[in-house]
Amino acid sequence: MQYAPVTTRLAGLGSDKWVLSAAATARRRAGQEVINLTIGEPDVPTPDSLIHSAISAMKAGRTGYSNGRGEDSLLQALSARYSAKLGRSIGTDRFMCLPGTQTSLYLVFMALCEPGSEVILGDPMYATYEGLIRASGATPVPVTLRPEHNFRLQATDIAEKITNDTRAIFLNTPHNPTGAVLTPSDLDAIGALAEKHDLWLISDEVYGDLTHGEARFTSALANPTHENRVITTASISKSHAAPGFRSGWLCGPAEFCTRALPLSETMLFGSQPFIADMTADAVASPPTLARAMATRMANRAALIHAALDGVAGLHVHRPEAGMFALIDIRALTTDSQRFALDLLAATGVAVMPGISFGAALEGWLRVALNASDSDTVEACQRIARFVQALTPEQLATTI
Template identity: 80%
Template sequence: MQYADVTTRLAGLGSDKWVLSATANARIRAGEAIINLTIGEPDVPTPDMLIQSAVAAMHAGRTGYSNGRGEPALLAALAGKYSALTGRSIGTDRFLCLPGTQTSLYLVLTALCDPGCEVILGDPMYATYEGLIRASGAVPVPVSLDPAHAFRLQAADVAAAITPATRVIMLNTPHNPTGAILRPADLDAICAVAAEHDLWVVSDEVYGNLTHDGAVFTSALANPAYEDRVIVTASISKSHAAPGFRSGWVCGPADFCTRALPLSETMLFGSQPFIADMTAQAVAGAPDLASAMAARMARRAGIIHTALDNVAGLHVHKPEAGMFALVDIRALSQDSQAFALALLKAEAVAVMPGASFGKAFEGWLRLALNASDDATQEACTRIKRFAMGWPR
């Protein structure tokens, strides 16, 4: 039988990257006491007031069809949020509402890229990015993120990677897996390169509310000089502990939203109105939940740093934001998958191998910060013991 080329382009780019997490979850379902530090889920349940908002909307009959752009109340809430974030008026015509950041990025990249186009992005990268790019027929062009630059993408490296086929520069700030936050000067320099070569800038900003220890997040939309070529995506999955509700959005130029709307409508013709009502309430409220979560995660990153940095050949990179800390195991192993699997088998601690996030991240581990302080400390004790016994 014949299949579309997209199935070949995406072979190995889906759940294959999450084999270690799936293995850990299977052992947990079998009753084993695994400390699972693989997935970046919020460390608290979805707030009851948001659940009740969705329930009330359902009882009020908000269960019918929506439209491809989004429900009016949610569009108004998003316009208010981004107007406050940028300090200038951002209209409702600059948004499209979709089920989560993943779907939003799929829409954006499909709307911008033709087969053979190139998308420049940092390496390491979130595990789904390569698949999102290849699904459109475009080709990912990874640019290594240097620890010496705190894993912040450098405009000079972006410029050096540009070819006649380049169409998009893809950003992720705050960054998964490194937790790096691009500074205003970084964003301006990258956007200036994009303007010079007439390229789009697509920025995944889902961790924007989860900054640590006073770090400041700046959106790629901040500079009005570049807003005609910048598209950002985000959702309530992380900031409001609501990953299962699948509620996200795109903010970009009004013309982009108009051009992309038929694609959005072809994909799904609107999200659920009762979830839109819940999201409008979440977006319009103060980011108290995210601030408290970020404080806990910053504390756990500190626990990991204190316990493991410069211990048994390990080095720890503390994040500026987000849900993960990084452990450099290159002094012990260049095979992060084998190391992580052996750690799971020997010590019942599950972490993500760096290889799942790009070639530049081989020899690193990503540790989620959503386990309790005590569980995080115990995981560190086990990781230290395992590293000290690793063959030299």
């Protein structure tokens, strides 16, 4: 039988990236104990106020068809939020509402790229990014994010990768999995590069409300000089603890939204109005839940650092934002997936291998910060015992 080339382009880029998460789930279903630190879900349930908002909207009859751009109430709420944050008017014609950041990014790449296009992005990267780019026929061009720059993407490194086929630069700030936050000067330099070479600048900003401590998030839209080529995406999945509602959006030039609208309508023809009403209530409120969550996650990153940094050669990288810490295991092994599988089998602690996020993170682990403090401490104790008990023979053969 014949299949479309997209199925070949995406082979191995879906659930194959999440082997450890699937193994942890299978272990739990088998009745075995597991501390699952693989998935970046919020550490609290969706607030009752948002659930009641969705229920009220359903009871009010908001269960019909919508449209490809979004419900007026949500578009107005997004316009008010972005205008207030950016200090200038951002009209409703610059937004499109879709089921989550993932769908928004899929629409963006399908609308901007084609076979032969190249998209520059940082390595490591979120596990689905390569698939999003390849789905459009474009080729991802990775740029190594270096620890000495705190994993922040550098304009000078991007410049070396630009060719005549480059169509876009893809940012993720705050970054998953490293927790890096691009500074205003970083963004200005990257924006100037995009202007010079007439490139699109795409930015996934879903963790924007989850900065830690003194870190401050700056949107790629902050500098109006570049706004005619910038498209950002976000959602309520992380900031409002509502991942299962699949409610996100993009903000870009009005012309982009007009050009992309038929594609959105072909894909979905609108999201659920009752979820749009709930989302409008969410984005109109201050990010109180996100700030509290970020504080807890920063504290857990500190717990992990205190417990594991320096143990048996481990090094813990503390994030500036987001839901993850990184553990450098290169002193022990460069096979992060084998290490993570062995760790799960021996201790019941599930973490993500760095290789799931790109070649640059091989020899690292990504650890979610959404478990309770007590589970986080217990997981660290198990990891410490595991690495301290490893023999040279085990390092050579098992890991």
